[in-house]
Amino acid sequence: MNPRYDVVSIFPEYLQPLELSLIGKARRAGLLELTIRDLREFTTDRHRTVDDTPYGGGAGMVMKAEPWAQALEAIQPSEAEDPEARPVLVVPSPAGEVFTQRTAEDFAREEHIVFACGRYEGIDERVLEWAADRFRVRPVSLGDYVLNGGEVAVMAMVEATARLLPGVIGNPESLIEESHADGLLEYPVYTKPSVWRDRPVPEVLLSGNHAAIARARRDWQLERTSRRRPDLIKDLPEDALDRRDRTLLDEWAREREQDDTV
């Protein structure tokens, strides 16, 4: 069955970009269902109040529990005995587990995901506790920085997830190439003209020597990763690096040590 994604926000218009381009096209093709809901529709007071002051004091406002419970009950009326039968409730938060390609791959296997966009200082914590009988609750962070609300994080997570669904990407070759998840950053890419503003494309790419091209690209991946993301090199499994990989990394490490020694 095609997956369902529900997004709840007090700014449903912020989510409109999801209707465009790739995701919108996938939606129109019936590859996924996406429903964007306004949290204020689940309020019952005249002012459609969604926030209140924090117990214990402190800056800012907190999202009230009851509108969230009403919205989540409308989306998922029943509790489920089997936790695996429960939909996922994703709550974007700087205090969540970090979203990675692995998370996107996990999400792409889910039948139903509900995204709860918080604003202000966040949602009353009791909502997440209460929701655990209906949902597999996952506070998720895009990274170590603060946004004004969960909407932008949800757009990133829905796009990263939906593009992995069968039929969404026109050329699935590109997905296979990416999923060659060797744990390294991608190599740099070039297209015509072969010389642009006095800058030639690396010669090896014009050689037609496929083995040499593959090795050069591997070297560039390693160089880029060791400079920009040394944390990824540390996390590589023992067998991820061949002899030449190790030699290159040692060489660059020595060169950089030299540069640091004034």
Ligand code: JF5
């Ligand atoms: C948010 C309270 C949610 O700021 C974020 C975020 C940062 N990384 N990933 C998500 O979410 C919005 C802000 C404050 C709850």
